[in-house]
Amino acid sequence: MSKVTRWAALVLTLVLVAALAFWAGRATLTPPAQADQRPSEDAVVTVAEQELGRVITLGVSVAREQAPAAVNALSGVVTRAGESGEVAAGDVLYAVAQQPVIAVQGELPQWRALDEGATGSDVAAFQRMLAATGAKVEVTGTWDEATAVAWNGWLTERDYPAAGTVELGQLVVLESLPAALSVDAKATAVGGALAGGETIVARPGDEPTFAIEVNQDQAAMIPAGTAVTVPHGEHEWEAVAGESTADDQGLIRIPLTAPDGGAVCGADCDSLPAEASTSLLSKVNVVPPVTGPVVPVSALRTQPGGAVVVTVVQDGVEEERTVTVRGSADGLAVVDGVDAGETVRVLNGAP
Incomplete structure (x- = not known):
């Protein structure tokens, strides 16, 4: 190859290398096309x-103090179970050895057995009970033959054996009827034995206490003053949450009162079950x-x-x-x- 030809080839090679280097530089240094980063249209x-607002449903515990209404004076096997609730004159509360224990309106608790020849206000109260339940008897205050007949008829109509005596303990005497009574269901379960001396029948107090039991997360949503609604039957009671307290297990109790500070149930507390404790539901306005x-x-x-x-x-x-x-x-x-x-x-x- 001639000297001129070799120089021409060298020059051409240098030109190609320079061109390639320029292209590579542009490809490396030119920033990529930007993606569209505009936010999507709102x-x-x-x-x-x-x-x-926001309402949550929580359970409410209702506690009622119990005042003894009568002490059981019968002994034997329970043959009719007790049942709490509103009772009227002549209602059977429970039965022991087929001897019914009956609600009677009067002034004094039963203090003796009643039978032929007995006289007094307790006999009159018993006769009023018989008459109120359909028996044909006059209220004289003296146990006579008509009273004995009426008593036996009352018993046999209700599948109890006839008897000539009302034994001590068969009458639960209350000053006013009808009334709500709590009967100890465990003590009066059929087949159980009673020895006498048990407090079985009680009257609920007039001021039930209402409280919500919650965990810490729920309590944080219910500060004092939170409005609460407690429905029960045909009633819907308005309540206000009080200051919370916690027990050793971490269970938090929030008391409820009526807006005026009284009992949540107000004048309708008799509509509550007579038991010592009852569970209801509530609607808590965590966001008013x-x-x-x-x-x-x-x-x-x-x-x-x-x-x-x-x-x-x-x-x-x-x-x-x-x-x-x-x-x-x-x-x-x-x-x-x-x-x-x-x-x-x-x-x-x-x-």
């Missing part, structure tokens, strides 16, 4: 007028109900100065408007400053 929602224009919480923005604003959209025009938050629950907020029917922007398309 959504708009229509403001609606509604009530906002508030009515007004409702927007999603994601539509709210807090300004550096603390003001809360929303973006109102009308005919394509946006307006930042200051609002006041009156309450919030479950991702929604009741606010003042916008009207129902207006539309607001929700950030990042969040519903």
